Amino acid sequence: MATTTLPQPAAEPPVERLLEFPDNRLLIELCGEFDRNLAQVEHLLSVHILRRGNELALLGDAREEAAGVLEGLYARLETGKSIEPGDIDAIVRLGNSGEETGARDGDQMEMFGAGPLEIGTRKKTIEPRTRAQQDYVRNLYGNELAFGIGPAGTGKTYLAVAVAVNQMINGHVDKIILSRPAVEAGERLGFLPGDMKDKVDPYMQPLYDALNDFLPAKQLGKLIEEKTIEIAPLAFMRGRTLSNAYVVLDEAQNASTMQMKMFLTRLGQGSRMVITGDRSQVDLPRGQMSGLVEAERILGGIEGISFNYFTAKDVVRHPMVARIIEAYDKEAPQG
Incomplete structure (x- = not known):
């Protein structure tokens, strides 16, 4: 008796979060030498980041959180400041501990922007x-x-x-x-x-x-x-x-x-x-x-x-x- 194989539904593509950065020079600084800054964010938040021209595609459960981190770091670069590994670790931990620190996604921009506390x-x-x-x-x-x-x-x-x-x-x-x-x-x-x-x-x-x-x-x-x-x-x-x-x-x-x-x-x-x-x-x-x-x-x-x-x-x-x-x-x- 012949059996009929039903076609399998196509797998849905993974959901990704796209970020666009207008200044390519700052984007290079954001990524870091050999993309080490992106690698650190990937490691800390268990996400995957793909670079496509002046865009970054974020995949993973924590993609929205990673987007907030990257936007905060980019805002820091726009003020003329640099990014150190400790800055990335700090902004990720602040995003993960909003109740203790009072920091939410909106506050990350304030933390790493041009504030008066210098x-x-x-x-x-x-x-x-x-x-x-x-x-x-x-x-x-x-x-x-x-x-x-x-x-x-x-x-x-x-x-x-x-x-x-x-x-x-x-x-x-x-x-x-x-x-x-x-x-x-x-x-x-x-x-x-x-x-x-x-x-x-x-x-x-x-x-x-x-x-x-x-x-x-x-x-x-x-x-x-x-x-x-x-x-x-x-x-x-x-x-x-x-x-x-x-x-x-x-x-x-x-x-x-x-x-x-x-x-x-x-x-x-x-x-x-x-x-x-x-x-x-x-x-x-x-x-x-x-x-x-x-x-x-x-x-x-x-x-x-x-x-x-x-x-x-x-x-x-x-x-x-x-x-x-x-x-x-x-x-x-x-x-």
């Missing part, structure tokens, strides 16, 4: 990338005392030092004072070679690194030699009155309650003070209260003092850092 330094212009960072920078400019609290890699210290340099070169303060508690994190300070400066400098290195990003090496060396910029352990702040200065205390979770009170009361006329720290990385002896935690409890709600909080969503280092922090947060004891 921090000019001698070597580069710094932009806060996430909504939390933007709020933080506003408070750095708007309050005499600001706290930045959250995990490593969220830009707390980097942005504070950038604002300090900006305020100094614009004549708003006469000097910059950067400090950290010299607390051992598993190693012994006394066994390090050299004099006290040699022993302490490794603890201060992240502050030197930030300054080197914002000031030419010769100028930085001269400013440090003249003590226009001071980098010193927290213990060296006792007995001083810090006037007309931009003062940053980094790693404040390792300050004791007495040290924190001592430091906060150094604030003099014409000065600004920023306290940064990560409550999950306290290296104080067991049972000793962190001065940062105590300051949160005591100073919350006081006029002129701001508290800004960061999460793994605000990490601007390698994307892996955000995933590591989120994994550790899941393992942390609740309560």
